Amino acid sequence: MTPAARVQAAIEILDAVIAAAKAGGAPADRVFSEWFRMRRFAGSKDRRAVRDLVYNAIRACGPIPESGRAAMLRLVQGDEALASLFDGGRHAPEPIDPAEPVALGGVAPAWLERALESSGVSGEEALALLDRAPLDVRVNALKAERDGLVLPVEGEPLPARYGLRFPANTPVESWDAYEQGLVEVQDGGSQLTxxxxxxxxxxxxxxxxxxxxxxxxxxxxxxxxxxxxxxxxxxxxxxxxxxxxxxxxxxxxxxxxxxxxxxxxxxxxxxxxxxxxxxxxxxxxxxxxxxxxxxxxxxxxxxxxxxxxxxxxxxxxxxxxxxxxxxxxxxxxxxxxxxxxxxxxxxxxxxxxxxxxxxxxxxxxxxxxxxxxxxxxxxxxxxxxxxxxxxx
Structure with a gap:
């Protein structure tokens, strides 16, 4: 897929995500997987690139967007390289019309932002809700100890007694330690609860x-x-x-x-x-x-x-x-x-x-x-x- 084709693919997936959100349908990750299941010509690099575009666009929008294109145009703002891909070429999105709608930014729909603010969550606290999460695991104390457990990647110890942190997308579920029940994927905060x-x-x-x-x-x-x-x-x-x-x-x-x-x-x-x-x-x-x-x-x-x-x-x-x-x-x-x-x-x-x-x-x-x-x-x-x- 060309870079422009990846943008068009992201727009189509965003349309499906928006429709599912309005109708109470499948979550975004399932929508994404289903879209690519029907398009097996796309390689792993294409999938990763399109996924990044989709989720970056979702994070960039506060209220639910009018369309996938409006969501992507929100992401385009301030990114000339991304905007240049809207050239109307083969498999590319149509050129940008300055008058067309652009999704609104923010943390959430207005009523929800107000509810968060009244609960003491605003500014940087609110914006951090849309950051990308790392991957945390809990070492299973029934089978192992955190100290001394050898894993394919060295994890960062968490405040949770048996917690370790890894970069997002670390393939933990492919590890022997996971198959043997030595570790479970669980957010560090969840472990503390x-x-x-x-x-x-x-x-x-x-x-x-x-x-x-x-x-x-x-x-x-x-x-x-x-x-x-x-x-x-x-x-x-x-x-x-x-x-x-x-x-x-x-x-x-x-x-x-x-x-x-x-x-x-x-x-x-x-x-x-x-x-x-x-x-x-x-x-x-x-x-x-x-x-x-x-x-x-x-x-x-x-x-x-x-x-x-x-x-x-x-x-x-x-x-x-x-x-x-x-x-x-x-x-x-x-x-x-x-x-x-x-x-x-x-x-x-x-x-x-x-x-x-x-x-x-x-x-x-x-x-x-x-x-x-x-x-x-x-x-x-x-x-x-x-x-x-x-x-x-």
């Missing part, structure tokens, strides 16, 4: 929103493979992916429990009042993950935010029934909005007097309400809010 659980061998621990089990595996390592660890979710397909991961990690203690939406307590009946710890990695807006999924900010609406905050509130109430006296709830969202963090926890503490906030001593993050917030700008992690609540 698991450390906040302080899970101990012999405890009964519930991961209430386990998904495919990334945090569950970290909890299993903290428990040294001893005790009862129950991974719950309402998504059968995601939960089914945990079993092979647990086998690879050497974590047979993990149980999986499929729940019905809005009827979770029916499946959890035998665990009521028995858990030392319940982790709620709650469904959320995902504002803390934009470095990895920058088009996600085009999918979020005020209605969707209200929906997920309602789920978070209900999950806190469910978790409160599962914990024995003296036990703890660890509430986590990958969001920087107070509505999904400090405000959510404060509302729970007001409505249930049996609970109080516990002090978190993490090697990253800043206090925010009754918990701690980690951000890309300050901590180099994805954005997270985490609070630990103790039943008294």
């Amino acid at each position: 698991c450390e906040a659980v302080a899970a101990l061998p012999g405890e009964t621990v519930i991961d209430l929103c386990a998904g495919a089990g990334g945090k569950t595996l970290a909890l299993a390592a903290s428990m040294a493979g001893k005790g009862r660890l129950v991974a719950c979710d309402v998504d059968r397909a995601r939960l089914q992916r945990l079993a092979p991961r647990a086998e690879r990690a050497g974590a047979p203690l993990i149980e999986t429990l499929l729940m019905n939406p809005n009827r979770e307590l029916e499946a959890l009946a035998d665990l009521v009042g028995k858990a030392e710890a319940v982790l709620i990695d709650a469904p959320c807006s995902g504002t803390g993950t934009w470095r990895r999924n920058p088009e996600a900010r085009w999918r979020l609406s005020e209605k969707e935010l209200a929906r997920v905050t309602g789920i978070q509130s209900r999950l806190l109430d469910i978790a409160a029934t599962l914990v024995k006296p003296g036990g703890r709830i660890i509430f986590v969202t990958c969001s920087l909005l107070d509505a999904e963090g400090a405000d959510q926890v404060q509302a729970f503490l007001r409505r249930d007097s049996r609970w109080q906030a516990d002090v978190l001593d993490l090697p990253a993050g800043q206090p925010r309400g009754a918990g701690v917030r980690m951000t890309p700008a300050r901590d180099g992690t994805d954005g997270f809010f985490v609070a630990r609540l103790k039943r008294v």
Whole structure:
């Protein structure tokens, strides 16, 4: 592909990404893969170049663009070399008309920028949400120690006890160490939220929103493979992916429990009042993950935010029934909005007097309400809010 053809390809992919975002369709990475699956003439260098153009354009736009071309024109601003490729040649985009629409810049749609600002996230803090993320891994303490583990690439130690950082796109999943379950891909901030659980061998621990089990595996390592660890979710397909991961990690203690939406307590009946710890990695807006999924900010609406905050509130109430006296709830969202963090926890503490906030001593993050917030700008992690609540 010529450089101009790569730009035209990026415009076409952006059109598909924008359409999917408006309709709630496939995420950008899947749209990208599908586009190239139908065009096998493109080589690996073409794919990388087009991918960079697509994601750079997504990051350059705040509100959802009118079109892929408008998004690319936003990226073109100030880049004469890129602008010169709009020459109307074979497989090239048409020449630029000074009067045609150009996508708006910014961090996010206006309402969402205001919500972030009211939550103390603006300026450089907000812009850092659109940086490219590195690749972090967690060394599996059930099988290895971070110090002395030999990997194909030397990693940078993270504040998380078993964390290592590598450049983006490091092929970790092709390593023997990954195949043998010695390492798992997990953001350093996510690892710290698991450390906040302080899970101990012999405890009964519930991961209430386990998904495919990334945090569950970290909890299993903290428990040294001893005790009862129950991974719950309402998504059968995601939960089914945990079993092979647990086998690879050497974590047979993990149980999986499929729940019905809005009827979770029916499946959890035998665990009521028995858990030392319940982790709620709650469904959320995902504002803390934009470095990895920058088009996600085009999918979020005020209605969707209200929906997920309602789920978070209900999950806190469910978790409160599962914990024995003296036990703890660890509430986590990958969001920087107070509505999904400090405000959510404060509302729970007001409505249930049996609970109080516990002090978190993490090697990253800043206090925010009754918990701690980690951000890309300050901590180099994805954005997270985490609070630990103790039943008294």
